[in-house]
Amino acid sequence: MKQSIGIGLMGMGVVGGGVVDVLFDKEERLAKLIGAPLSLKRVLVRDVNKPRAVGLCDGMLTANADDILDNPDVDIVIEVMGGEQPALDYIMKSISLGKHVVTANKEVMAKHGAEILTHAREQGVQVLFEASVAGGTPIIAPLLRDLVTNDVISINGIINGTTNYILTKMAQEGQDFGVALSAAQELGYAESDPTNDVEGIDAAYKLAILSTLAFRARVSDADVYSEGITHLTAQDFRYASELGYAIKLLAIASKTDGAVHARVHPAMVRSDVMLAKVDGVLNAIEVQTDLAGRVLFHGRGAGDLPTTSAVLADVVNIARDVVGGAPPPPPPSLSDDVSISPISALETKYYMRLNVAERPGVFAQILKVLGDLDISIASAIQKETDDAARRAEIVLMTHRAKEASVQSALQAIGRLEVVNEIGSLIRVEEWD
């Protein structure tokens, strides 16, 4: 039996700092759980001289990855650097050198997860990544272990806390996007460059990972349609509320007839469903399965301690296997027989907000465009008429329609002389 399990930590930002804190605070408890102590060998940082809050022994910090990769005392590499490179290189090298890997890196796992897991299987090591989706809220292990006998029908989730915080503020306080974003940045819930979050890219990474595991198919972030929240306005939230809906940035995936579709975009959901009530920085993922029905996981999606909870749980579980001499469980096998369904194949209901000239016949013109494309209307309301400027806002809710038809309709509507501006197009998600 091993004397101790050696850890190489790559990255000491917010999450890395949390990992170091808990590794020391819970040293005895972790050793008891594993049956051997964890021993932090080296910590990789960019700048070894930068002053740090966390007190580590002299010589622990290094700017040279080989001090971890080529270190025979390192059994498990924890990668919490983030970003695609050099994290991907370090992960692949760790595996090649027979080291297990625990990562929180959603970008790397979304883009390269299949090859990483294949390489790990060949090398006989484990790669775990619970922290890459929904922070401290379990979802990956439940998908792979607890729900393993199910066929997954769909996944619906709120998996980016930054955008959910912003949307909550827009809904509850009537703020416009820019104001809500600034508020989020001030509280540290959004970065100074918030693109990855507000454009849905972060959520697309996470959905690619979940879809791959749920549907046993290679789904990369490039396969996920993503549309962010920057075009939403306070008016959209007001109208949604009047109509009985909330607006959330949803990550949605399902598999039908051998094709997976995966998308991230703002969506109207009925105000009384569970997902509509997930507020602030929290995440929630609902997995719909054939045996267990709908199962919801809800909790904190980010932050140093929640992410550390997931990272160190993965470390404990690998370490227990190492101590017990258990061979690594095989990673999920992925089918090559599954195609990706494009967004144009979607059929759903839509909300449209149009700014039009206030003249007789405007409605009729718009409805003709829609009717010609087989799009029928559930409701149409004229709002906010500005008599002086002779302008009005029209809010339409369609019945189920084809995405391709709706996009064509929008283009045609935009070309109408009576239409000043296409305000919003928001897809409506409804479930039984």
Add this chain to the structure above:
Amino acid sequence: MKQSIGIGLMGMGVVGGGVVDVLFDKEERLAKLIGAPLSLKRVLVRDVNKPRAVGLCDGMLTANADDILDNPDVDIVIEVMGGEQPALDYIMKSISLGKHVVTANKEVMAKHGAEILTHAREQGVQVLFEASVAGGTPIIAPLLRDLVTNDVISINGIINGTTNYILTKMAQEGQDFGVALSAAQELGYAESDPTNDVEGIDAAYKLAILSTLAFRARVSDADVYSEGITHLTAQDFRYASELGYAIKLLAIASKTDGAVHARVHPAMVRSDVMLAKVDGVLNAIEVQTDLAGRVLFHGRGAGDLPTTSAVLADVVNIARDVVGGAPPPPPPSLSDDVSISPISALETKYYMRLNVAERPGVFAQILKVLGDLDISIASAIQKETDDAARRAEIVLMTHRAKEASVQSALQAIGRLEVVNEIGSLIRVEEWD
């Protein structure tokens, strides 16, 4: 490597039938997941001649448990018979004979879990019991595996679908308990003898299991205070709603200063919290932890397919370890240093509904009793005054008070000449 993994199934009621169905429907998929086929060897039933919907091969059914226990081809015993005996005997014998066990038996695990897991550890076999709490909704494995690095602060849950269905009907349709119970029985959501469910006994079994795992302490069902829902009336739901609360049968456990307290009872919760929105037969369990914060698991708590999902996930996970030659992971070690805190030590807020004579000074008398016991009132409302009969109903909401004081107060209030009847006492649960 083994040719196949032999299964002995004990019990073929609703859950057992579901297990057989899925074992055959998903035969190939399960074999692929495990790396070897599962082979059903024998099924234990009470009456082999009873006509059954599930078609099994001749000779499969037996009324003799030894056909499974003494069968060298049985590697894993699935116990879905329910009840304390003979299930406990069969589980212990299976372990003694070197067989792994998967059970859904909350009563056995609540009363004897510690000794079962100790025996399993000594014999080097696995005993898994995900299905014993919250049906197909993962909770046990997340507690033991995904949240393993956390200290659990508290557990709050709705873990009995029968009572939650009844309470939902009482809340949404203004029904009295008896009417709602009959409706539940007609739909098969409640048994003809509903005692275990409506008296909170079933929930107490499950809370004992969760508390044991969460706090690493021996908590049996006898340590759980339980109070059922039979005394709730439609009026309580109306007043709760007016005051901004929902009424749920909550299972609550926490650990403070080395003492665990665990209780199941009706509770008022604010209408805007997650648990207030869990309706019908669904379950939800919120685990509050030091690192991951509050994590909620929500889904179907019972039924043949959800329970089968959990049972067969446990089977797959044991089978994979057997095929891979992995030694069984050690069960959680339990501390002997933890005491059980009695209900009398509780401090919380309370709702009281009293039926009183409509006379001057009644309020004053009641408030004096409460004041003498250091119980202060947040609000007091007179409702439903019946001038003709000179009777009224008083609804009181206290500030935080000691359980022991409140029980003494109720006794003293009941003895007042002006008080006709103590209508209800419901504890109020509020969280930050």
